[in-house]
Amino acid sequence: MTPTMPRFVFVAGLHRTGTSLLSRLIASHRSVSAIENSSAPEDEGCYLQGAIPHTALHGIPGQFATDPAEHHIEEGRFDTLETRNRLLADWSPWFDADASWWLEKSPVNLTRMRLYQQLFPMAQFVVILRHPQIMAAALAKWSDRSPEELVRYGIEAYQRMECDLARLHAVVVIRYEDLVDDPDSIIGGVLAFLGLDNTWHKSTIRNGNADYPEVSPLEPEHKADLARWGYTPAGGVGSFEPIVRHPLRDVRERTAAAFASRSFGVEKKEQKANFGQ
Secondary structure, three states, X not given: OOOOOOEEEEEEOOOOOOHHHHHHHHHOOOOEEEOOOOOXXXXXXXXXXXXXXXXXXXXXXXXXXXXXXXXXXXXXXXOOHHHHHHHHHHHHHHOOOOOOEEEEEXXXXXXXXXXXXXXXXXXXXXXXXXXXHXXXXXXXXXXXXXXXXXXXHHHHHHHHHHHHHOOOOOEEEEEHHHHHHOHHHHHHHXXXXXXXXXXXXXXXXXXXXXXXXXXXXXXXXXXHHHHOOOEXXXXXXXXXXXXXXXXOHHHHHHHHHHHOOOOOOHHHHHHHHOOOO
């Protein structure tokens, strides 16, 4: 009997939005294996494969997610059996073959989800968002772009990502702010999405948004763009229901129930995270 191959779960998000934190928490589950102790920055798998070029010109913080050349989709030049086989050959040594899930975390996954779904049809995706004004402040030291440009970049990146969601079979979208506020419910929801029990290494998580009490001004036309994700100007965080897509209704319902075990109320969140409004 042929053994069942582990399935991929790809974690995606812009730089400085909590992809590393989220991945570490998910990978603390006994059934999830993630890349560890590699020579790659943040153990990102994009550096450990040769199927899709990743040089200094690719995956640039503050640029990659809105670059059409880095939006890899089905029927593109990398949608080949050769790409799939090379990815498996390069990544497999970094994972535990006995795990149920192989977790790969790279920010560039945000623009590769449709391609990865084509190459690995049973893959699932977890997208993490962070308030664009806070993301811009956190990313400023890594980028030569102005804070205002980085805010626009974040908003546009989320818009492009949302267009891709319609093509994905199994994806959840969560926010960094909810993760640090109630990690048990958020990680519990992600694990339910993967068909796993809510057993992981639980610890106190610091809210990094508090490091950025001052953010760049928001252009008035972007207020509605923030509201789409439950954000308000000046770093404010309001109500948001995580997006859950999965072909099986029972998985959708279990995932939604786990997320719903916490309150996504506006009043509590804005009191805690609305800086300087």
